[in-house]
Amino acid sequence: MPAKSLTSATDQTIQRVLRHRSSREYFKNGGWTSDPQDADNFADVVEVAEACARYGLIDVELALRYPSASTDLFCTRIR
Numbered sequence: 001m002p003a004k005s006l007t008s009a010t011d012q013t014i015q016r017v018l019r020h021r022s023s024r025e026y027f028k029n030g031g032w033t034s035d036p037q038d039a040d041n042f043a044d045v046v047e048v049a050e051a052c053a054r055y056g057l058i059d060v061e062l063a064l065r066y067p068s069a070s071t072d073l074f075c076t077r078i079r
Contacts, residue, residue, distance in 0.1 A: 016042040018051065019063045019075065026063075030055055036065060036072075052078055 017039040018027035025032035026039035033039060042048045048062055063072040 013066075014073070015039070015065050016044070016048065017063050017065065018042070018048060018057065018060050018078070019072070021059045021061055021077070027051065027055075027057070027060070036063075048078060 015036075017036060019025070019036075019039075020027070020032060023032065025034050026036050027033075028039050040051070042051070042062075045062070051057065052060065057078075061075045061077045064074045065072045
């Protein structure tokens with residue numbers, strides 16, 4: 001099932017991605033990438049929680065970002 005996306009007032013898709021707090025890398029298919037465009041995009045916080053439990057992720061945060069942005073819009077610690 002494809003990820004549901006938040007849409008901003010300017011119709012740009014907002015991604016939900018997991019970021020490791022120490023390394024600042026983004027979660028991708030059970031590993032990590034430095035490129036946020038390659039990161040897994042989660043449909044909702046339930047998928048985020050499932051990924052954290054499945055892969056035993058710690059020291060991670062949920063980041064919201066525009067694909068074309070150079071920085072994350074909002075980050076909150078998950079685990």
